[in-house]
Amino acid sequence: MVRLINKDNAKYLAGVLNIVLKTQEIFTQIKSVDHPDVGPCLYAMWHGNQFCVYGIPHRNKVNVLVSTSIDGDIITHCAERLGLKTVRGSTARKGAVGGTMQILERIKEGESAAIMVDGPKGPARKVKSGIIKIAKMANVPIVPVHWYSPQKNFIKIPSWDEMRTPLFFTRIINVYGTPIYVPKDLDLEQEQIYKDKIKQSLINLEEKAPQIYEEVKKEIPWKLNLNLNYPRCN
Numbered sequence: 419m420v421r422l423i424n425k426d427n428a429k430y431l432a433g434v435l436n437i438v439l440k441t442q443e444i445f446t447q448i449k450s451v452d453h454p455d456v457g458p459c460l461y462a463m464w465h466g467n468q469f470c471v472y473g474i475p476h477r478n479k480v481n482v483l484v485s486t487s488i489d490g491d492i493i494t495h496c497a498e499r500l501g502l503k504t505v506r507g508s509t510a511r512k513g514a515v516g517g518t519m520q521i522l523e524r525i526k527e528g529e530s531a532a533i534m535v536d537g538p539k540g541p542a543r544k545v546k547s548g549i550i551k552i553a554k555m556a557n558v559p560i561v562p563v564h565w566y567s568p569q570k571n572f573i574k575i576p577s578w579d580e581m582r583t584p585l586f587f588t589r590i591i592n593v594y595g596t597p598i599y600v601p602k603d604l605d606l607e608q609e610q611i612y613k614d615k616i617k618q619s620l621i622n623l624e625e626k627a628p629q630i631y632e633e634v635k636k637e638i639p640w641k642l643n644l645n646l647n648y649p650r651c652n
Contacts (some may be wrong), residue, residue, distance in 0.1 A: 435495075443472075460532075462535050482502050561598075566593065567591070
């Protein structure tokens with residue numbers, strides 16, 4: 419079977435996707451709501467909401483964990499062009515040690531990281547252990563984040579994670595949950611408690627997002643983003 423994405427065409431596909439994303443950037447307005455001022459942290463999101471990292475404040479200090487696969491090469495290229503940083507590796511399989519150590523080093527430097535807690539291959543909406551382990555070692559809080567827009571062009575892609583992405587002019591909110599602090603002496607038996615806390619927080623954000631959007635929608639600019647040299651969030 420021929421693989422659609424391979425080493426020969428990955429760079430070309432990355433270039434095409436980057437053009438698409440930079441074009442979409444002009445039409446996308448994201449407002450952050452209830453973002454906690456907690457310094458370095460681990461942003462937790464579902465894999466299907468991974469593009470919400472675009473709207474995180476100070477995204478030039480946010481490191482996105484990306485797999486070492488060919489698909490990851492494309493994601494890395496595009497994320498860095500949008501002003502994000504990347505860490506290559508995993509938190510749950512081959513490459514876990516390298517990815518984790520890089521994140522810990524970036525956190526020591528005062529930066530944050532974004533982790534898709536059910537990625538990279540699911541099952542969807544099942545929190546994995548990686549983010550708990552990193553939070554425990556780094557002694558930083560986990561901040562759940564969910565993005566939402568009621569517009570019809572905030573589309574759902576028919577993928578395993580039901581990924582959401584804006585299409586043309588879209589006003590979106592990023593809404594953040596209460597920071598979750600993982601004890602440094604947490605044992606394996608207690609990990610599930612914190613997995614459940616992350617999952618429940620993300621569910622709560624999803625349920626509250628429509629009402630929050632209605633409360634703040636007048637504050638979201640109804641205009642094009644023409645300043646492309648700075649993260650678009652307010």
